[in-house]
């Protein structure tokens with residue numbers, strides 16, 4: 001059944017760790033009493049859940065960058081769109097518990113003196129509709145963007161710049177109050193999801209489990225692509241795009257399919273992130289955020305998938321730690337880490353263990 | 361015609377939408393004996409005419425050698441046939457029914473035109489087996505490629521091609537680690553896997569030893585007949601050893617055509633080659 005993990009030591013380890021965590025963490029949080037040495041706080045559970053969402057996002061970036069050679073500097077946009085779709089659902093669950101107590105309108109719309117929710121908010125009170133949008137909106141944007149870019153054979157640095165422009169434009173748009181997404185402040189003050197309070201420990205644990213399962217499934221799906229003949233062709237496109245055309249593959253179609261799939265994964269990651277951190281705002285669209293993602297993957301090691309997971313965890317753990325201890329040094333530390341890894345570990349941290357394995 | 365029949369005719373499923381009515385690339389019509397028609401083709405780069413009113417035809421099953429000094433336009437000619445370069449004028453037909461100038465590179469490849477590049481280009485990060493597997497003829501759509509599993513016949517086919525190109529012992533070796541000559545052969549092997557009707561082979565023996573050259577010559581001659589083959593080569597001994605019909609390209613057009621002896625005794629050809 002797990003043919004896709006054959007020969008993938010890192011992936012096997014990841015799946016094993018995830019399975020253990022999914023059983024152990026809930027027990028340590030919910031069963032082991034507070035104050036006990038083995039108790040895991042809800043804060044930690046949520047933090048881990050957030051890292052898992054980031055890891056899924058990193059895997060999505062690795063698929064297009066590490067394997068297909070497209071340096072997307074706009075994946076944060078797909079993540080944020082998935083997050084906003086989830087945020088809209090959560091906003092509409094607040095009902096009359098908002099500051100203004102309006103049962104039909106989210107607070108920021110009352111504040112803007114709007115009469116009713118705009119048309120594009122219709123349907124988001126349904127969880128399943130919102131979940132479809134989580135995948136559909138980033139997927140559709142990636143599809144349209146990719147169709148235009150890949151058909152006209154934009155590659156390399158130009159393509160990267162276009163992806164940056166894409167996320168930047170979205171950031172500016174989402175900052176505007178008239179857009180109807182809460183402007184500057186974004187969407188926040190969520191109360192519950194599917195009727196369960198977001199403050200309760202069990203909901204937090206459930207979100208953690210959902211993130212772990214999503215990462216596992218996303219990882220397996222990416223592996224399934226990578227080990228298939230399609231995956232080989234994807235790597236061939238990275239190495240010699242022209243040659244792939246001359247043996248009869250539609251390079252633009254393949255790029256489009258992989259890019260869109262990756263954007264959907266990023267959207268799902270965003271949807272898992274938002275209920276755990278409790279907010280989504282236009283800052284997620286900032287070009288710097290997207291560049292950060294690429295750094296996670298570079299540090300973890302490109303074209304391995306598990307390296308991306310590793311990078312996401314290490315960088316974000318350091319970030320959590322450093323922004324607590326010495327916030328002003330964080331960006332410098334990230335920069336230094338990136339430079340060191342690029343200079344001394346061109347294959348990232350994953351490269352340390354995979355010297356002998358035939359590099360893809 | 362009754363009104364109903366007229367309406368039916370207008371709304372025929374295969375004609376209403378152009379994109380439904382795709383060219384059928386699988387059947388190239390060669391009933392007139394020619395597989396490639398290159399007529400009146402010109403292309404210029406920044407005002408420099410690389411191909412100048414080029415005309416030639418390739419017969420079904422023919423092995424044609426093309427020679428010509430550096431910069432004569434041999435590679436550019438292949439670029440045009442395979443869709444990499446669009447000519448300014450002229451027409452290029454594959455058989456009588458397939459207009460190559462309207463097609464993209466992958467469509468042309470799927471229609472049955474295979475190409476070996478002057479600079480050997482293989483997928484360096486993949487092993488030999490994978491290189492051949494990817495090139496194998498078949499449905500190359502995204503989903504089919506994702507779902508593709510090797511059947512035992514396909515496995516045998518790859519094995520037999522590895523045999524033909526003399527690389528059976530190193531199926532798992534990365535293509536990037538091969539010698540120059542071996543890369544040439546691997547690329548020829550990838551051509552064979554595509555099972556093309558027309559093979560365009562650009563300088564196949566560059567970087568090969570004499571023995572390797574002989575084997576390549578044998579391979580190319582054995583392919584002719586079932587396939588049509590166009591070979592561009594500088595090495596005159598090699599050309600002499602395999603050629604039946606030779607075309608001399610000079611400044612973007614055909615200067616002479618005929619057997620090797622005829623061509624070598626042609627006054628204009630001698631001038632061009634001695635004048636270099």
Ligand SMILES: Nc1ncnc2c1ncn2[C@@H]1O[C@H](COP(=O)(O)OP(=O)(O)OP(=O)(O)O)[C@@H](O)[C@H]1O
Pocket residue numbers: 405406410428429430431432433434435436437478
């Ligand atoms: N893309 C291009 N842009 C500009 N000039 C080009 C381009 N491609 C080819 N040329 C020019 O067209 C001419 C023909 O080049 P081509 O590569 O077809 O020659 P060739 O006959 O294959 O030569 P060789 O034997 O050296 O391989 C050369 O002068 C070359 O510089």
Ligand SMILES: [Mg+2]
Pocket residue numbers: 434435436478562
């Ligand atoms: Mg050439």
